[in-house]
Amino acid sequence: MSGYIVRMPGPRFTLDRSSPVPLYFQVAEQFEQAILTGEIAPGERIENEIALAKDLGLSRPTMRQAIQVLVDKGMLVRKRGVGTQVVHGKIRRSVELTSLFDDLSAAGQKPRTEVLAVGKVPAEEDVAHELQLGVGDDVWSLERLRYVGKQPLALMHNFIPVDVVDLDEVDLAKTGLYAHLRTTGILMRVARQRIGARGAGADEAARLGEKKGAPLLTMQRTAYDNAGRAVEYGRHAYRPDLYAFELTLVDR
Amino acid sequence: MSGYIVRMPGPRFTLDRSSPVPLYFQVAEQFEQAILTGEIAPGERIENEIALAKDLGLSRPTMRQAIQVLVDKGMLVRKRGVGTQVVHGKIRRSVELTSLFDDLSAAGQKPRTEVLAVGKVPAEEDVAHELQLGVGDDVWSLERLRYVGKQPLALMHNFIPVDVVDLDEVDLAKTGLYAHLRTTGILMRVARQRIGARGAGADEAARLGEKKGAPLLTMQRTAYDNAGRAVEYGRHAYRPDLYAFELTLVDR
């Protein structure tokens, strides 16, 4: 035998076939836990698909689907003829379809949001173009300033078509915009982002506690729902000393 | 019947079963072409999986796999009980495991690279950490300045473990670093990136034709090969008026 073989005949992997959670997902979740806790070490090979499937009483396609989930997340790497092993390096969360509010909440920090302005405005040309509307059509305009502790972190400006949601009755200081959209049944499936940088304007600088011309990290995002309809367009500016985008790329 | 049904019984979809290219990939490629050329319009529903599989003489799993490729790219959206349709909005390339050189070449522009310094240096702490080496171990250090036309665009600093590749005999002014790594059999499968911004230092500013303190877009990337071994760590700075990162996020 070459090198050490694997543990993980799956001593405490449990499957609930009566659960509505798909089997492949149950397996993927438990594998992810085992990797994150270090129970399966980085670089370690896991057992082959067929044996794993047999151990868990699953078919090979289902087992493959479970492994694929983690491969897509960049936690596992497959090598034909060799096996599947855990990637080295600490795992970072990849960019997902969530907002900064979710990010910070998950990180255990205390984000605070100040709503600067909410209201309906006629869409300018770029907004109309991104949201697939006509120039001058009414859209919600939402400007917010986000803090972490006492530090201003991000200046966010969102535009939403008026027929998507009604923002008047929402306390956006307490609820994240994306969280609210989710509760109303708006599911965002695809988003296109553009990340760049530029110098701060005078007004931005004042809001963010920076000087005019100070470097800002910028992000523009257009999000689309299930039906391919554009539901949100946002232009945001971040203080680069407090925020950065991390992402994991996987080549397939 | 609701709405219009679909074209695309696949008049000129061709499959080559003797080709080494997987069938699902052949189908995905031709579908992608049809979408990019507008032959299948945004918002349009495509035929259901079973009918498509039958038309092309494939099994449903294979057909699903083909569609999944495009769903992962954010070009198609599936809805259970309804069907699969083309996403609205123009499709942008998502971030992939390629370098700026590839990006610009593909865009038809003429990138030029000036090699500022190549050599072996002892790894500093952060470099050693990212590359899973000891502090002081020799690594290749590669500094390059990239131009588009006469405009300096990016200042790039890469670090590569000495046992991964020999950079002495390579003309890095003509060959992209990633392209060279690929030709030597180094395949990068996973990369973790961090995108941020900061003000330019005096030396950077001079190199990039900017003023000291001017906003720069920064990217740090650590790439891992098949075996999960760290093969490259790079710290790069971009002129934000000439470059931005675009990416497509897909929620699954």
Next chain:
DNA sequence: GTCAACCATTTGTCCTGACATATTGACGTC
């Protein structure tokens, strides 16, 4: 006329089975 229940459609999940292909190590020959 309104609303609930039903049903057809379509994707989601899961199974069994088979063969192809890349990789690695062991064996055997020179």
Next chain:
DNA sequence: GACGTCAATATGTCAGGACAAATGGTTGAC
């Protein structure tokens, strides 16, 4: 001892079938 060949192993691809679940329209009852 060095090198090429072969076999074992593991993932990659593909087929065909079955049932579950969500969606949206239609039908029927009130």
